[in-house]
Amino acid sequence: MAYRLIGRLPKIGIRPVIDGREEGVRESLEIQTMNMAKAAAKLIEENLRFPGGEKVECVISDTTIGGVAEAATCADKFEREGVGVSLTVTPAWCYGTEVMDSNPTIPKAVWGFNGTERPGAVYLAAALAGYSQKGIPAFGIYGKDVQDAGDTSIPNDVMENVLRFCKAAITVAQMKGKTYLSLGYTSMGIAGSMVNPDFFQNYLGMRTEFVDMTEVIRRIDQGIFDKEEYARALSWTKENCIEGDDYNNPEKQVDRTRKDWEWEVVVKMTLIFRDLMIGNPKLKDAGYGEESLGRNAIAGGFQGQRQWTDYYPNGDFSEAILNTSFDWNGIREAFVFATENDSLNAVPMLFGHLLTNTAQIFSDVRTYWSPEAVKRVTGKELTGLAKDGIIHLINSGPTTLDATAQQRDAQGNPVMKPFWEITDNEVQKCLENTRFCPAEREYFRGGGYSSQFKTAGEMPVTMSRINLVKGLGPVLQIAEGYTVELEDEVHDVLDRRTNPTWPTTWFAPKLTGSGAFKDVYSVMANWGANHGAISYGHIGADLITVASMLRIPVCMHNVDEGKIFRPSAWNAFGENQESADYRACENFGPLYK
Numbered sequence: 001m002a003y004r005l006i007g008r009l010p011k012i013g014i015r016p017v018i019d020g021r022e023e024g025v026r027e028s029l030e031i032q033t034m035n036m037a038k039a040a041a042k043l044i045e046e047n048l049r050f051p052g053g054e055k056v057e058c059v060i061s062d063t064t065i066g067g068v069a070e071a072a073t074c075a076d077k078f079e080r081e082g083v084g085v086s087l088t089v090t091p092a093w094c095y096g097t098e099v100m101d102s103n104p105t106i107p108k109a110v111w112g113f114n115g116t117e118r119p120g121a122v123y124l125a126a127a128l129a130g131y132s133q134k135g136i137p138a139f140g141i142y143g144k145d146v147q148d149a150g151d152t153s154i155p156n157d158v159m160e161n162v163l164r165f166c167k168a169a170i171t172v173a174q175m176k177g178k179t180y181l182s183l184g185y186t187s188m189g190i191a192g193s194m195v196n197p198d199f200f201q202n203y204l205g206m207r208t209e210f211v212d213m214t215e216v217i218r219r220i221d222q223g224i225f226d227k228e229e230y231a232r233a234l235s236w237t238k239e240n241c242i243e244g245d246d247y248n249n250p251e252k253q254v255d256r257t258r259k260d261w262e263w264e265v266v267v268k269m270t271l272i273f274r275d276l277m278i279g280n281p282k283l284k285d286a287g288y289g290e291e292s293l294g295r296n297a298i299a300g301g302f303q304g305q306r307q308w309t310d311y312y313p314n315g316d317f318s319e320a321i322l323n324t325s326f327d328w329n330g331i332r333e334a335f336v337f338a339t340e341n342d343s344l345n346a347v348p349m350l351f352g353h354l355l356t357n358t359a360q361i362f363s364d365v366r367t368y369w370s371p372e373a374v375k376r377v378t379g380k381e382l383t384g385l386a387k388d389g390i391i392h393l394i395n396s397g398p399t400t401l402d403a404t405a406q407q408r409d410a411q412g413n414p415v416m417k418p419f420w421e422i423t424d425n426e427v428q429k430c431l432e433n434t435r436f437c438p439a440e441r442e443y444f445r446g447g448g449y450s451s452q453f454k455t456a457g458e459m460p461v462t463m464s465r466i467n468l469v470k471g472l473g474p475v476l477q478i479a480e481g482y483t484v485e486l487e488d489e490v491h492d493v494l495d496r497r498t499n500p501t502w503p504t505t506w507f508a509p510k511l512t513g514s515g516a517f518k519d520v521y522s523v524m525a526n527w528g529a530n531h532g533a534i535s536y537g538h539i540g541a542d543l544i545t546v547a548s549m550l551r552i553p554v555c556m557h558n559v560d561e562g563k564i565f566r567p568s569a570w571n572a573f574g575e576n577q578e579s580a581d582y583r584a585c586e587n588f589g590p591l592y593k
Contacts (some may be wrong), residue, residue, distance in 0.1 A: 004333070006296045007567050010084025010173035013310075014040055014168055015074055017090045017099040017123075020066025026559045029092050033064050035087040035152055038114060042183050043154055044166050050059045050080070051357045052333050053420045056170060059083055065099045075101065084173030087111065088127070091120045091466070105176075105205070105591055107169035107549045109139035109161065121400030128568040137548075137567030137588055139165050146353035151239040164565050168545035170336070171354040174298070176205035181277050181295045182341055184213040184303025191468075192529060193303065194346035196294035199474060202590040203550050204347070209295045213308050213367050216272050218372065225271045226282040231330075234267050236328035240428075241317075244452050247501055252441045257436065262447045268574055270318040270327075273302065276502045277335065290491055299350045301338030305444075312585060314439050314448030315339075316397030320503075324398035325359050325419040326427045333404070333419050334359035345531040348464040348476070348543075352535030356497040357418040359402035361461075361534035363393035364504060366498060368524035378493045385458060386484040389520035391507045392494065393463075393534065397439065397450040399503040401430040403534075412430045414457030416536035454491055455505040459483045462539045463507065467528040475548045478540045478557035479523055479532075505534065510558050526556055541565065551585040554578070 003009055010306040016037040019025050041058035046058040059081045061074040086101045092222060101108055108131075112124025124140055131138040141162060143155040154162070180200055187193045200206040235446070246253055273282065279294025302308075309315075315452035321327050322335040336353050338346035339362050349360040370389045371382045382390065405414035406429035407422060417426075433456070435450040463479045484506045486494070496505050509523045516526035540559035547554050548566040555578075564577060566584075573580035573587070 003501065004561050005178060005298060007177060008082040009050055009054060009057075010170060011082055012044055012056060012085040012087060012170065013074075013078040013081070013083035014058055014060045015088040015101060016061060016064045016092045017088055018064040018066045019092050019094055026066060028066075030064055031093050032149065033089070036091060036111070037061070039152055039154055040087060040089055040111065040162060041160060043162060046165060047163055049357060049418070050170075050174070051418070053174060053418070056166070062403070067095060071099050071101070075103070084176065085169040087162070087166065089113075090123055092123065093114055094123045094127075096123070096126045097134075100127065100130060102134070102136065104136050107165075107172050108136070109141055109162075109169075110163045111141040111158065113147065114143040114145065115149050132569040132572065135588060137569045137584075139565065140568040141165070161565055164542060164545055167355055170547060171351060171546050172549050174354055175350065178206050178298035179295050180206055180208050180343055180346065181297035181300035181341065182210045183216065183273065183276065183300060184341055185210065187303045187305045187340035187342070190340055190530070191343060192531065193301065195341065195342055196319065196468060197345045199310040199468060202593050203474060203552060205592045206298070209297065211276060211295070214305060215276070216269060218314070219272045219291070220265065220268050224281060224283065224288055225268055225275065229282070230268060230271060233271065233328040234264060237263065237267055240431045241436050242431070242451070244437035246438040248438060248441050253438075254447065258447070262449065265313045266317040266448055267317060269313070270321050273300070273315075273322060273337065274299075274335070284392035299338070299346045299499055301341035301343055301346050305340060307444050309444045309448070312446040314397060314444045314446065314450070316439065316448050316450045317436060319362075319398035320401060320451040320511065323359055323362065323398070323399075324430075325402050325417075331419050331422050331427060333426075334400060335393045336360060337399060338362060342531050344466045344468065344529065345533050347466045348533035350542060350545055352462070352464065352533060352539065355539055355546070356535055356537055358536045359400040359467070361393070361399055361403045361505060362401065362534055363395050363534060364530055365391060365463075365524065365527050365532045366394045367392040368521050369494060370521065374490065374494070377497075378490045380487070380490050384484065385482050385508045386486065386506065388508070388511060390484060391509070391520065391524055392498065393505040393507050393532065394498060394502050395446070396443070396499070396502055399451060399505075401434050401451065401453075402432045403455050403503065403505060404433045404453045405459055406430045406433055411478060414459050416459070430498055437445050438498065440501060450501045451503050452501050453503050454559055455483045455485070456493070457483065457485050459536060460538045461507070461534050461536055463509070463532040463534045464543055464544070465527065465529055466531050474552045475526055475528070475555040476543065476552050477555060478543055478559065479509045479517075480538045480540045480558055481507055484508050507534070512558050516556045528555075534550040548581070548585075549591065551588050551590050552587045553582045
């Protein structure tokens with residue numbers, strides 16, 4: 001499994017801190033303290049992987065850390081090793097700020113062992129107070145139940161918080177120094193596609209690169225792509241991508257020659273988009289050294305509408321295939337690539353991808369269907385998860401083919417898997433359940449092919465979205481829920497009222513009975529933009545942890561309060577968690593300010 005971006009994958013550094021008093025105290029703690037570090041490393045390395053399939057690697061300080069000199073030695077090692085996350089562990093009292101990790105941009109947590117023999121909890125409290133006083137928020141991890149000094153097991157509650165912290169922190173670390181690639185700029189006046197470099201730099205540590213869409217035309221016209229791969233890609237596409245019905249009025253339909261040309265163009269566009277993101281050494285061999293380098297883009301988006309799509313085939317096929325966990329080269333890590341260059345939807349897609357290692361769904365948050373409205377237009381009652389109403393998630397052309405929900409877990413449930421768990425048979429089922437319909441030329445005058453499917457089965461999913469608010473900055477919205485599968489006669493009636501050539505996911509959010517989650521209508525009414533990013537699984541708690549690391553407040557969520565895990569400093573900003581989150585984020589400011 002080859003990492004496709006420039007730079008090393010970040011490692012997790014583990015800092016075993018200790019009471020520095022020798023002649024009895026330190027010596028009695030050396031083995032226990034180092035064993036805590038080793039146990040944490042084992043837990044992390046056995047459970048966490050990167051989206052490319054690589055295992056997360058831990059680096060442990062060469063010695064326990066009893067004072068300033070050993071803290072500096074550890075910091076030097078971590079810098080040389082490419083550590084991007086810091087986890088401090090201890091069973092005992094230590095010298096607070098003397099053993100502290102003071103790097104302000106590396107997410108950090110402290111695990112204090114809950115035992116009565118030595119005051120690990122006392123050190124934890126002192127360390128967290130020191131971090132708060134210095135303006136470097138840190139997470140506190142402390143088991144609910146007292147353990148014996150010789151107990152090397154990690155309690156379940158500690159395990160959950162260690163993994164949640166590490167998963168979120170490694171997400172933050174992977175974005176740092178990478179690029180958002182904007183192909184074109186603003187699509188149809190959509191604010192999210194007005195890519196904001198300051199947001200990416202200050203909050204995510206990312207750069208933004210802007211490439212005009214004429215560069216895509218240049219590469220098509222001058223043949224700046226791998227010709228051998230293009231031939232293989234076109235052949236695979238013809239063999240595996242089923243062309244759907246042409247819903248255009250007869251006078252708008254084009255002949256077979258034009259349709260075949262459009263297939264050739266959209267395949268070339270896919271290769272070119274990818275090459276612009278991550279480069280392609282084959283281009284250097286063909287004499288295009290500069291073009292071979294790419295932009296080191298961990299995410300990107302394509303403006304498309306309207307300047308491109310009024311004349312050239314749309315980007316729907318390219319966006320669908322890039323966001324999918326396979327293509328003509330086989331099963332591989334999905335890309336994060338936004339329709340209409342909506343960078344503020346690409347960011348939560350990126351969060352979801354880095355947290356779950358799975359492909360992400362990009363959708364319009366299109367329509368709320370009440371049970372009464374469904375009954376009126378179809379004569380059918382909504383039942384099961386859909387009984388309180390549903391939200392029609394549909395993208396104007398492309399969505400990852402993983403969202404067909406043709407992949408299965410060991411129990412036979414529909415899922416979206418990390419690519420290394422996907423089988424060839426599941427790939428074929430995703431393709432068989434997708435149609436690529438000729439684009440509706442009233443929308444896309446240049447033609448193209450839109451991916452058409454409906455998400456099958458019930459899957460736990462989380463919808464999220466970043467919005468920028470003037471005077472406030474970024475805010476994150478989260479809605480956990482489930483995909484639902486409507487019977488064909490209901491789906492067909494509802495789907496055809498919008499556009500039958502586009503991919504559909506029916507979404508039923510979890511309701512709490514109050515606020516934005518009082519009912520399904522309230523979820524739709526409180527959503528802050530026209531798009532949403534949908535990730536497999538209920539990952540709302542992980543998203544909240546990521547947001548706190550980046551200092552992005554969460555304005556809407558339906559996550560159980562007991563699962564919320566933020567830096568300990570947030571406790572100083574009041575008992576109401578939502579308002580405390582806003583004040584803490586404002587106080588500490590963006591991570592890379």
